[in-house]
Amino acid sequence: MTELADRTTPTDDDPIGASGMLGPDSVTWRYFGDWRGMLMGLWSGSMQNMHPKLAAGVWDHSDFFGERWERLMRSLYPISGVVFDRTPETGKKVRDYHLTIKGTMDDGARYHALDPDVFYWAHATFWYGNIRCAEAFGPPISEADKRRLFDESRTWYSMYGVSMRPVPDTYEEFLAYWDRMCREVLRDHDAVRTVLDITQLPPPPWMAGWMPGRLWKRQIVVVNRLFLWITTGLYDEPVREMMGLSWSRWDQVRFRAFGTAVDTLMEAVPPRYRRHPRARDADDRVRGRVPSDAPLLETPARNLPSGPERDNPIHYCPVHAQRRAQLPWQSNDVND
Template sequence: MTQDTSETCPVTSGSAPDATVVAAGCPVTDGGYDVPPEALGPDSLTWKYFGQWTGMLQGPWAGSMQNMHPQLGAAVEQHSIFFIERMPRLYRSVYPIGGVVFDGDRAPRTGAQVRDYHIGIKGVDDQGRRYSALNPDVFYWAHATFFKSTLLAAEWVGGGLTEDQKRQLFDEHVQWYRMYGMSMRPVPQTWEAFQEYWDHMCRNVLENNWAARTVLDLSTMTKHPSLEWIPDRVWQLNLFVMQRFFNFTTVGLFDPAVRELMGYSWSPRQERAHRSFGKAIYRITRLLPKRMLMHPRKRSAWDRATGRLPADSPLVETPARHLPPVEYRDNPHYYSPKV
């Protein structure tokens, strides 16, 4: 990927009047479509498997896979504050990202908000290559990792999927992506085409770059503001244990080509242990109340869908403890609701 070949067009949804983005197939209305797309609902498999707290086991996998994309990795390195507030950023990001799935008729608005956080995130990487967070190929890659993580969650800690269920989840991920109002050009047309796309990305496009390596290195992760009471030596011991644990969970989820790219080895014994761990998590979670396993944005959506809450109840936003640092809260690149 040597250059950004996308077009420039105005965006009006939630942005300043003079804001422009770099994106082919640009939004044609405030929402990015002529008619608002139909949101996913409680009858979908995505509602079943996405938005579970067990998904946190895949956090380093998702972050590193996204950042391995040359353009996305450069954008994170040059624009993101993720590495100075990893834990708050991870926890708060799940709210709007989950909302694109769970917000019902408000999901297109949530999708447009998530899209517009990326307006103006563009530049040139250290190899002289142009990048834009709203290049359709880059934006879809991030979404593809969310879809793939849903598949992995269902197969690893969710009891497994049939081939028909995989195809249904593929169709649902296309419907999900429409919420962003982005060009549909990069989206594979079939489940088989997606598998070819994913393999091509892993083998030929992804890079072992600074942003991906830093996501996988937990040694410099700062404490969540709510954990400042933990002594530094205890925190460092915690990071050491977390590093070993997440190396195991993350490398086991990587495609073989990605393991090779990032310099990891993986033995048949490790593979068996990884699968056994996933089965153990599945058995344990089956004994727990379903609501306990749901992220608050998902749980509130189920409550609206089942009548426990009025259909027009306010959307659940991140609590204050997960907000970005004070100096960034008025920056339009960051999700920072008034709480």
């Protein structure tokens, strides 16, 4: 199924085991799933939607803009599960959510979410986001680990069972690909601007019960400015220019100081709780804290789509989604 797996012979210290899955010794397991990644949310969403065909699919088919918190929180589970579940089935399920997402763009060109160039671009923002996050917010990452992340990203992508044609062969080729996309392919779009504007969002589901609406509306304007500034700092310069966003030398100094503060704060958090629940659950299975054959941890029911949307095949919506409190071996953890 994968070009990489065909020419890789696992060894005892190889992060890719005999099953062809990424393992706990991989660099991907070390960096992916850290809560620092939440600071990358607007960057990831907007960068994806800058691809014209991906933006068209989201604009025409997704209910992302009607339930942004729920969609984000539940999508983290299958996306991270492709890495942490250690089974090819999760990747195929994520792929199949996209089977019916197709249509025609304003210029008459047709698009499909499983167009290899479109699907790989979304994947590129996920795996390369690990590097951007580490560079900005920690933990520190070496050049060697960046290259290992790229090699592992090929294995990760192969788990979807889609064409490997657009995947670069080397890290250097990937950097050239990324630069070309930023300079020549990506475009501004209403979907991008909507992602970047969070002022109209309601409180997230886990906060809605105790955050007064008036207080939320007052603070979300400030939060929006902060996250737009963070996202601007994460963009490549050609993207900033395309979006008409300014970034000064003083902004860069403050951005580095902010990133150092985030890294210092996160280092004070116990390692286990720096991780998203799905990543933490995978760690627990490896360490024997959770039975290896226990049901996979799914998103809480509060994040599921409502009404008839629950039966829409474009949504991840496990019928057995449970709150962590219902799983006795995980009852002391927080599940978002």
